[in-house]
Amino acid sequence: MCTLAIVVAIAGIPARAVLAREAEGSAEEAAEEAADQEAAAAAVVEFAQIVEGDALDPNPVEALYRPIVKVELSFAKRSCDLTEEQLQTAINECKTALTEFAKKQGNVNQRNGMVLFAGGVQQQSTPPREKLEQELQTKIVSTLTVEQSKAYQKELEQRVEFRRDAIVGALLRGLDSKLSLSERQSEDIREGMIEHWSDNWAPELEMVDNYGQHYFPQIPSKAITPYLDASQKRVWNGLQKVNFSSGMAIHQQGNVIDDIDLGE
Structure with a gap:
């Protein structure tokens, strides 16, 4: 049931988008839209297969x-x-x-x-x-202990900053490929994204590779547009902005630190 929900949630989008564009006589844009959505659907199906594999576990x-x-x-x-x-x-x-x-x-x-x-679909708050x-x-x-807790909290804070900086850096590379940013613009937008950082729009680190080519997350305009010229704003406004959320843990095909025995 979960896998079916995944495929329907993704596959339902290109059909509407393609029909709308074809109705406007833009067959070429419709084909590009379909190709983009097929790529996203392929990634989703891959994850669905992983979930189905886990279903063998009790x-x-x-x-x-x-x-x-x-x-x-x-x-x-x-x-x-x-x-x-x-x-x-x-x-x-x-x-x-x-x-x-x-x-x-x-x-x-x-x-x-x-x-x-x-569009108007809402993501879970956390x-x-x-x-x-x-x-x-x-x-x-x-x-x-008290001392251990202090050390642990400090490390947690540094990890949060590292994840945020890694995500911002990846998004900036994608933005630069589309907008040809100057060094000053890149720095201003980096600071803008950090200032307006929120889990409501920021992708998970494991999902950030889905952005930068065909899609961008729903980054607040005030983090970007004040630093763009008129031509760049037109490009930015025309980019497709979505939030992919797997709600998943760690990709099972990734490398996970495994020095803890849970007695499985």
């Missing part, structure tokens, strides 16, 4: 998000020099949190699946992955 939602637990525990282990006793306590607490999260998320997935957000990370971090903090 707890498929837990299987999908289990890498997040390993990453967060490994991060804490390296950041705070956890003792074996602390690590085992954190593992037990985080496994419990994952089970509770999976039950809630399973109900949400039945309603929403994976969605391509565009992505599922981020919700789980927050819950895991709370569990981990409960196992730490």
Whole structure:
């Protein structure tokens, strides 16, 4: 059911878009639109196959998000020099949190699946992955000493900044390819995106490769347009802006730090 929701959510868009453009007599633009949407649909189908593979697990939602637990525990282990006793306590607490999260998320997935957000469609206020990370971090903090907690919080803040800067850098490269930005414009737009940063428009780091060629996220205009000339504004206004959201954990074909034994 989730896979069907994925395909319908994506495949429904090109049909409407192509028909609208053909009605206007723009067959060439319609073909380009269809090609763009086919590329997006292919990526979605690939993810759907991964989800279906996880369905072989008796707890498929837990299987999908289990890498997040390993990453967060490994991060804490390296950041705070956890003792074996602390690590085992954190593992037990985080496994419990994952089970509770999976039950809630399973109900949400039945309603929403994976969605391509565009136009007036609203994205969840907090992505599922981020919700789980927050819950895991709370569990981990409960196992730490005061000094360890300070070190952990500092590392978390630096990780957030790193992720944000990596996403901004990737988006800037895509913007430059379309708008031929000057060095000053690039710096101003970089600062603009950071100033107006919000999870409501910023893509997940794992999804950022979907942007820059055919699509851009719904970056606030005030972060970009004040620094563009008239010609660049026309180009920017004509670019297709959507928010891809998988709500997923870590891509199962990626490389995940795996130095934590959850006793699976």
